[in-house]
Amino acid sequence: MKNLDNPVVNKSFTFATRIVRCYKYLIKKDKSLISLYNQLLRSGTSIGANISESQAAASRTDFRNKLRISLKEAYETEYWLKLFNESEILDKKEFDSLLTDCLELIKLLTSIIKNVKLKT
Secondary structure, eight states: OOOTTOHHHHHHHHHHHHHHHHHHHHHHHOGGGHHHHHHHHHHHHHHHHHHHHHTTOSSHHHHHHHHHHHHHHHHHHHHHHHHHHHTTSSOHHHHHHHHHHHHHHHHHHHHHHHHHHHHO
């Protein structure tokens, strides 16, 4: 599902696939925390889903609102990643890599939202 013209769509899709793989790994590792893993899966994949939905927005306001939802989901994902790191659910290498990607999405979304505001 690569969209060569849209880096944020690509990055969010790649991030979502990494979150799905992480989820599958965590479930194999310890099923007792599945309710927490589900939170990470939901928020981490929702970022890209809302970005994708924003591509068919009816207006600039609709576009900006979809991206705001994506940004909120990215912040929630950051929370879960940090919790999993502090709780030693994720190893440091996996945490650092996922967090870096999540923070990059937060920066991109913040920038896009600010630019859309300036134009409306």
